[in-house]
Amino acid sequence: MNDASHAQTQRTSHIDSVDRHDFEQFLVSALHAAGADRGVVVTVADGGVVVVASVAEDELSSVPVPAAHKELKESIILEVLGSGQGRVISGAPRSIICVPVPFPDRPKAAVYLEIEGESVSSKRLENLEWLASTFAASLAKTNIDKELRVVREEAARVERELRLNLDMIPALSWVGGPSGELEEASRQWLDYTGISRDDALGMGFLASFHPDDVQKVIAAWSVLLLEGKPGGVEARILRHDGEARYFMLRAVPLIGGDGKVRKWYGINTDIDDLKRAEFELAKSQAVMAEAQRIIETGSWSWDMVSDVFTCSAECTNIVGLPSNEITFETLMERVHPDDREMVAEAHGRALEGEELNVEHRFVLPDGTVKFIHARGRLIYDKSHPRAYIGTIVDVTEARRSEERIRSSLVEAQRAEASLAEAQKLSHVGSFHIQPSKAASMWSAETYNIFRLDPAEPLTREAVMARLHPDDRERIGRDFEKALNERLPWEAEFRLLMPDGSVKHVHCVTRVEADLEQEPEVFGAIIDLTDRVNSDEALRKAQADLVRMNRLTAMGAVTVSIAHEMNQPLMAIVTNAATCLSWLDREDPDLNEAKDAAERIVREGKRAGDVLLNVRNMARNSRPSIAIVNINEVVGDVLTMMRSELRSRQIGASVSLSPTVAPVRGDKVQLQQVLLNLMLNAAEAMVGTELRRAINVTTVDLGSHLAVRVEDNGHGLDPIASERIFEAFFSTKAEGTGMGLAISRSIIEAHGGTLSARPLASGGTVFEFTVPYTRGKHEPETETA
Structure with a gap:
């Protein structure tokens, strides 16, 4: 291909997409409309004008050629294409008319017509311009329709492919x-x-x-x-x-x-x-951040070129200095004097290429001493040291923890020894059993309780042989059940020693294990032999204590009892003398003597009743449960207290409910309680200026009876009122603190209650209740 044809091809390549047939039809219409004998449609390509289609003498040609080959006035065409306005040039022998074709989306184009031997009117120009505009619009619409059709087909294809791809x-x-x-x-x-x-x-x-x-x-x-x-x-x-x-x-x-x-x-x-x-990462980051804060690790660096020392925030926190004051010199000044030489040598070796690894003491500005572990190394630029970097860790707490651990180990050893001694002193042994491995670990005291040799193998047979024959089957069965069900277990049983003596022990166990794991048994065994042997002595001591309290109360009314005995004795003496005087007469008056003798009998019986009550109160006898009339108990105690109350100038009033039914109990013990309460009431009124009075009332409360002892003394101390029933607590300098404690234990043994409360008018009321063992209207019967 030569240069001319190549240039032609290059200049027409931009109109390949144009429908040439449409151009030809338009050109024929324009030629007829203008009455021209020759015409072309031209466009611009690469700066030159190119003929797209031409017609002459009804011969069409759609082969693009340069405008020069057609002998066109190219300057007119370029002017029309540049201005977008049509032009008419009239002249001889030919006139020229040229109008633009206004394609909206195409290269600029124009229709160029030559008319033989006549001039061109403006009307013809307007018609040609309208025809060019109509053609441009028609061609644009045709192209748009084609493109729309292509787009719609493409859209349908894409939608089909999209639906298919959704599943792919x-x-x-x-x-x-x-x-x-x-x-x-x-x-x-x-x-x-x-x-x-x-x-x-x-x-x-x-x-x-x-x-x-x-x-x-x-x-x-x-x-x-x-x-x-x-x-x-x-x-x-x-x-x-x-x-x-x-x-x-x-x-x-x-x-x-x-x-x-x-x-x-x-x-x-x-x-x-x-x-x-992300969650795990965030958790790890949080843990890491918290760990860094907890381990108190700071970082530092020294740029050896710029001589700039930098320190992290945690580093400043550790050394207690602001970052702008931290330099190598200020840090060395804070090193403990005893460690300064060691630290300087370590840094010197690090600057020669070794790794820094030193622990030393550091003195904070406030004088506090910390332990710091410093590590560091040189950073090289090529073969020359560039920077010195490192970390410091506050290991103060670690050092203190080590010291505490050492102390704890010593304490643990002491505690272990103390535990062994405590077990020996308290007769409490411990043990650990792994049934699946047939393994047992016993403390020294456990061996001592069973009297087994720690040097001998510990076997189940040896342990079972120590159990008392009467307890062996029960204990073995119950222990195995607790082990199988993973339940806590405790029991008391006896051990039969080789010398024939019997020990009483209490065993407690706890099973530790999941359902899928083998159980492990932890337990303790307590030697109760001394306690069991002392129980009887304790019960005897408690009984003696009750009797001592009773005798103490009796001692307080000894004078009154003597006075009460004096009255019937004096009456007996007087009546005996009277009887003798009636009999010594010449004519004895037997009737008067008989009356005097009868009075002697009555007074003697009265003295006997007083002595009987005193004897019952003083004797050391076991509780005697019988049918007790509480109103009679009140009368007996008032008889014993009559002279005591008279000597203290205390009035006594009694209100006995006739509906109170008898109860089952120990009459002497109930008398002891009432005597204690009346003595307390009498002593509570010492030093009062009001008329002193004690009121004793019995009340039927339906399911039980109540006895109230009311005084108008100083009343209860609010602080002491919470402790008055405690053993050995007393508000009196000479008191034993046992009277009210024993009284409460007696009433509770009868199934009742003993309480005290202050009175609004001053004074105190003590009240004890005793339940009826049967319904109120059912008679109490003694049992053999």
Whole structure:
């Protein structure tokens, strides 16, 4: 190909897409409309004018050629193409008319006509311009229709491929409408969620989300619909089996030519593993950050070129200096004087290439001493040292912990020795049993309790042989049951020693193990022999204590008892003398003597009753449970207290309920309680200026009776009132503190209560109750 043809080809390549047939038809119409005998359609290519189509004497040609070959006035064509305005040039022998063809999306073009021997009117120019404009518009529409048809065909093809690709994408993909409704979902989406296509369309897809995330998805989806921009949100999607996993929901809009959203394309990517990894990473980072804070590690660096020393925030916190004051010199000044030489030597070796690794003491500005572990090394630039970097760690607490551990080890050894001694002193042994391994570990005291040799192998047979024959089967059975059921167990049993003596022990065990693991038994055994042997002595001592309290109370009314005995004795003497005087008469008056003798008998019986009460109160006898009339108990105690009350100038009043029924109890013990309460009441009124009075009342309360002793003394001390029933507590300097404690124990042994309360008018009321063992109206009967 020569240069001319190559240039021609280059200049016409831009009109290859134009339909030449349309150009030719237009040119013929223009030629006829203008009455021309020759015409061409021209365009510009690479700065030159090229003929696209031509007609002469009804012969069409659509072979593009340069305008020069057609002998056209190229200057006129370029002027019309440049200005966009048609031109007419009239002359002889030929006139020329040239108008632009206004293609909206094509290169500039013009129609060029030659008319033989006549001038051209403006009307003809206007017609040609209209024809050119109509042709340009028609050609543009034809091209647009073609393009639209191609676009529609391409869109249909793309939609078919998209629907196919939805099922090919290895993810949960979907297509949504402009309003956010679901229009299509991939097979993977339907299979994963277990929701049918019909149920998912529209807004039914919301059922695939975890209930706690639905509102979040709706809110995020609403924002995307409003803004019409790509976006996404993280949410949990429920799998068909109910498992919820995190997904990243990503949606991208398809925007139409009018700027509105036509569709939404989305894909849901499973990020559950990523979320879990993020959670673990965040947790690890938090742990690491906390660990760095806890271990108190700081970093430092010295740029040896610029001589700049930098220190991290934790480093400044450790050394207690602001960062702008920290230099190598200031840090060395804070090193403990005893460690300074060692630290300087360590840094010197590090600057010669060794690694710094030194621990020393550091003195803070406030005088506090810390232990610091410093590490560091040189950083080289090529072969020259560039920087010196390192870390410091506050190991103060570690050093103190080491010291505490050493102290704790010593204390633990002491505690172990103390525990062994304590077990020996308290007769408490411990043991650990692993039944599956037939292994046992006993403390020294456990061996001592069983009287087994620690040097001998510890076997189950040896242990069982120590159990008393009468307890062996029961203890073996109960222990095995507790072990099998993993339950705590405790029991008391006897041990039969080789010398025939018997020990009483109490054993407590606890089983530690999961159901799948082998059990381990931890236990303790307590030697109760001394306690059991002392129980009887304790009971005897308690009985003696009660009797001592009784004798103490009796001692307080000894004078009154003597006075009470004096009255019937004096009456007996007087009546005896009277009787003798009546008998010594010449004529004895037997009737008067008889009356005197009868009075002697009455007074003697009265003295005998007083002595009987005193003897019963003083004797050391076991409780005697019998039918007791509480009103008689009150009368007996008042008889013993009569002279005591008279000597203290205390009035006594009694109100005995006639409906009070007898109760079962020990009459002497009930007398002791009432005597104690009346003595306390009498002593509570010492020093009072009011008329002193004690009121004793018996009350029937239905299911039980009550006895109240009321005084108008100083009343109860609020602090002492909480402790008056405690053993050995007394508000009197000469008191033993046992009277009220013993009285309460007696009443509680009868199934009743003993209490005290202050009176609003001053004074105190003590009240004890005793229940009826039967219904109120059922007679109490003594049992043999």
